[in-house]
Amino acid sequence: xxxxxxxxxxxxxxxxxxxxxxxxxxxxxxxxxxxxxxxxxxxxxxxxxxxxxxxxxxxxxxxxxxxxxxxxxxxxxxxxxxxxxxxxxxxxxxxxxxxxxxxxxxxxxxxxxxxxxxxxxxxxxxxxxxxxxxxxxxxxxxxxxxxxxxxxxxxxxxxxxxxxxxxxxxxxxxxxxxxxxxxxxxxxxxxxxxxxxxxxxxxxxxxxxxxxxxxxxxxxxxxxxxxxxxxxxxxxxxxxxxxxxxxxxxxxxxxxxxxxxxxxxxxxxxxxxxxxxxxxxxxxxxxxxxxxxxxxxxxxxxxxxxxxxxxxxxxxxxxxxxxxxxxxxxxxxxxxxxxxxxxxxxxxxxxxxxxxxxxxxxxxxxxxxxxxxxx
Numbered sequence: 001x002x003x004x005x006x007x008x009x010x011x012x013x014x015x016x017x018x019x020x021x022x023x024x025x026x027x028x029x030x031x032x033x034x035x036x037x038x039x040x041x042x043x044x045x046x047x048x049x050x051x052x053x054x055x056x057x058x059x060x061x062x063x064x065x066x067x068x069x070x071x072x073x074x075x076x077x078x079x080x081x082x083x084x085x086x087x088x089x090x091x092x093x094x095x096x097x098x099x100x101x102x103x104x105x106x107x108x109x110x111x112x113x114x115x116x117x118x119x120x121x122x123x124x125x126x127x128x129x130x131x132x133x134x135x136x137x138x139x140x141x142x143x144x145x146x147x148x149x150x151x152x153x154x155x156x157x158x159x160x161x162x163x164x165x166x167x168x169x170x171x172x173x174x175x176x177x178x179x180x181x182x183x184x185x186x187x188x189x190x191x192x193x194x195x196x197x198x199x200x201x202x203x204x205x206x207x208x209x210x211x212x213x214x215x216x217x218x219x220x221x222x223x224x225x226x227x228x229x230x231x232x233x234x235x236x237x238x239x240x241x242x243x244x245x246x247x248x249x250x251x252x253x254x255x256x257x258x259x260x261x262x263x264x265x266x267x268x269x270x271x272x273x274x275x276x277x278x279x280x281x282x283x284x285x286x287x288x289x290x291x292x293x294x295x296x297x298x299x300x301x302x303x304x305x306x307x308x309x310x311x312x313x314x315x316x317x318x319x320x321x322x323x324x325x326x327x328x329x330x331x332x333x334x335x336x337x338x339x340x341x342x343x344x345x346x347x348x349x350x351x352x353x354x355x356x357x358x359x360x361x362x363x364x365x366x367x368x369x370x371x372x373x374x375x
Contacts, residue, residue: 009118011109014310016324021121021315023322025103027149028123028311032101035142037125040100042083044309045275048075052295053082055268056180078108081268081306082343083292084126084165089298097129103311122306124288128295131303133244136272136290140245143252143286143307147276150311151319152285156255156277159245160262162269162289164225167234168212172204186213186263194246215260219246224258241272268294272305281317285309327351328363328373338371345373 006012029039044121052059052075061078077083084086084100103123111118125142127135140157165186169179178201180298185193194213198206211228214220222239229235242258247254251356264273271290278285288307295302299300303352330352341364342352355362 001105004233005197008311011117011119011312013315016322017315017318018368020318020320020322021311024150024311024315024320025123027261028100028103030042031145031149032125032142035099035125035138037099037101040084040102041089042077042102042104044105045074045076046083046086047264048073050086050297051075051077051079051082053085053268053294054311055082057375058082061112063107063109063111076107077104077231078106078309079127079356080104080106080122080124081291085294085302085304086298088128088298088302089295092128092300092302094300094302095129095218097127097148099125099127101125102202104206112157114287115310117310119215119312120310121312122308122337123311126304126306128302128304131292133241133272135272136245136305137248137301139288139305139307140274143274143288143309146309147278147314150314152278152314154255155280155285156257156279157249158257158259158275158277158284159246160273161238161242161271162263163238163271163321164212164235164260165263166270167232167238168205168208168229170234171232172209174203178203183210186261189213190263191251213261216258219250219256219258221258221260222246238271245272245274264289274307276309296362325349325351327353330354330364331361331362332356332358335366335371337369338366339369 029217033039043198048062048064052062056077063076064073067074080102084102087100088098093143101124103121106122107119108115108118123146125139127139144155165183169182172184181197185197191213194209200208203209208228215225215228222243225239226236229239246256262273268291269289270293273289275284275287286307286309288305294304326347328350330338346352363374364371
């Protein structure tokens with residue numbers, strides 16, 4: 001194996017892609033800050049229990065190792081969202097609305113159907129302390145603007161609400177084992193597995209589970225869902241939230257669809273969930289949703305919603321080009337006048353490198369003991 005080879009699923013950005021990434025990172029953070037979101041930079045490593053919390057899927061994706069100093073297990077962050085929950089629990093006041101944004105490299109033991117590699121660069125924004133649908137509308141709008149800034153327009157938004165699935169599980173009095181099994185079946189959208197599971201187990205409300213897994217399409221599925229779940233009040237409330245999202249986004253030149261059986265890959269989502277798709281790609285490009293239960297693990301109970309996406313993947317698709325400025329070449333000289341000119345040009349935004357070898361064609365010339373750029 002060559003020394004320059006990287007592990008499977010680990011990649012890097014160089015050249016024009018690295019320049020595009022850095023410009024995109026700056027533009028995104030400027031966008032988020034213009035909306036009042038505070039930039040945070042969570043640590044790469046934490047105690048594993050604070051990274052994993054109660055999520056089996058995050059646990060499976062987290063690299064862990066023993067800390068020789070504390071004797072405790074540490075983990076490399078595979079998802080930023082649990083870290084934001086810890087940060088908010090430490091800094092916030094219960095009655096205050098707080099907003100956070102971040103762009104951080106993460107590491108996962110395996111790629112999944114959202115992240116294309118094991119080393120994504122996760123960008124996102126999170127809003128804490130408000131349980132109204134207005135918070136979800138804000139982060140969804142910000143997600144759309146993020147993708148547009150990266151050159152992605154004409155996206156399709158998919159809306160769901162995991163509260164429907166959760167309410168149905170409660171109505172059916174499912175134990176944790178059966179609910180977890182059904183969640184995995186719904187995540188995979190496997191109707192044969194659902195039929196087999198319901199056939200081999202005495203599950204109440206089995207007809208509603210069969211209906212839910214196929215409730216997707218246009219806004220008309222909301223009317224169908226209201227009939228199916230008319231006797232489950234919490235499900236009807238969840239459907240009402242989806243109607244509010246439709247009312248807000250329907251006239252904004254965005255394609256809308258609904259997937260009421262969506263449960264998301266991470267167990268911490270517990271309400272409205274959403275994802276952005278584009279005809280040029282086979283998978284979601286950005287996703288997010290409600291996760292109001294996460295902060296309970298840190299001794300508080302804060303409503304929260306947010307989104308994230310893999311900035312590295314989108315940069316690699318070359319959706320956005322950054323005008324690369326020419327780099328001027330200066331001769332290797334200790335002349336103070338040349339140094340003064342170079343510093344002045346650099347302060348005005350020019351890129352200048354010094355020809356240390358003396359072999360390159362330079363862009364400066366000395367006329368009458370004064371340095372200037374060549375014409």
